[in-house]
Amino acid sequence: MPSFGMSNGAMRVIGQANPPIGHYEFCKTYVSECATTYKDAGPAALTEEKWRTLLDVNYSVNTAIQPMTDQEIFGIEERWAYPRTVGDCEDFALLKRKMLMAKGFDASDLLITVVLQPNGEGHAVLTVRTDRGDFVLDNMRNKVLLWSDTEYTFLKRQSNEDPARWVKLQDGRAVAVGSVGK
Numbered sequence: 001m002p003s004f005g006m007s008n009g010a011m012r013v014i015g016q017a018n019p020p021i022g023h024y025e026f027c028k029t030y031v032s033e034c035a036t037t038y039k040d041a042g043p044a045a046l047t048e049e050k051w052r053t054l055l056d057v058n059y060s061v062n063t064a065i066q067p068m069t070d071q072e073i074f075g076i077e078e079r080w081a082y083p084r085t086v087g088d089c090e091d092f093a094l095l096k097r098k099m100l101m102a103k104g105f106d107a108s109d110l111l112i113t114v115v116l117q118p119n120g121e122g123h124a125v126l127t128v129r130t131d132r133g134d135f136v137l138d139n140m141r142n143k144v145l146l147w148s149d150t151e152y153t154f155l156k157r158q159s160n161e162d163p164a165r166w167v168k169l170q171d172g173r174a175v176a177v178g179s180v181g182k
Contacts (some may be wrong), residue, residue, distance in 0.1 A: 009133020009146050010043070017156035017168040020114060020124075022090060026080035027164050034164035040108040046130035050105070054128060054144050057099045058137040061092055067139060090124035092139035097126055108160040113169075115152035127157055 019027075027034035044050065068086040070079045082098065083091040090112065097110040109129040113136070117123050126137040127147060134147045147154060159165040 009148060010129070011127070011134050011147055011154060011157070012170045012172055013167045014170040015168045017166040019164070019166045020078075020080075020090075022078040022080040023112065023158075023166070026094075036162045036164070038107050040160045041106060043129040043131050044106060044109045046132045050130075053100070053103050053105075054135065054137065057096050057103070058144055059142045061096050061099065062139055062142055065092060065095065065139070067092075089139050093124050093126040093137070096137050100126075100128070107163060111158040111160060113157035114155045115150075116155060118151050123152065125152070129160060 064085075065083045066086045067088065069088050070076055073079075073086055073088075080090050080094060081087070082094055087095070093112045097107075097112065100110055101107055105128070111127045111129065113125050113127040115123050115125060123140075125139075128135045128137060135144050136147050136150055136152075137144055138150070154169045154171045156166050156168050159167050
């Protein structure tokens with residue numbers, strides 16, 4: 001299980017954000033998934049058992065679902081859905097969220113998050129809020145990392161107070177700038 005120094009490893013929320021259109025449509029289809037049925041009790045206590053559950057769910061979904069784009073699956077640009085055998089990044093995140101809630105994780109700690117990859121492409125991951133920091137479950141890797149240890153730029157995520165609302169994130173990490181010597 002990870003241990004950290006001084007930083008609590010939590011992302012910084014800096015305001016409201018518009019939900020991705022795919023999430024908005026998902027909420028119209030799966031109304032109960034986006035209803036505020038909980039109070040935010042704060043970040044989950046990350047026990048050894050919960051850490052193993054995070055690793056197991058991330059790995060099992062990553063190996064069970066074949067990555068495909070919404071264009072390939074549905075013939076449309078964007079559709080958020082629970083995957084059965086194939087899915088894109090947000091489908092992986094939705095399934096992981098659902099499975100972790102079934103295993104006792106609080107919905108307020110399981111937040112779908114929009115990031116930018118280093119190549120500038122958008123991507124979705126599942127952020128798990130814990131007392132040891134915010135961890136990322138990603139369909140592109142089986143390792144579960146602290147958000148600040150990933151190569152992504154964090155843009156926005158679901159609100160921990162209302163699953164239908166989204167919040168803007170400040171990615172406060174220092175960006176490495178290369179310089180050319182003469």
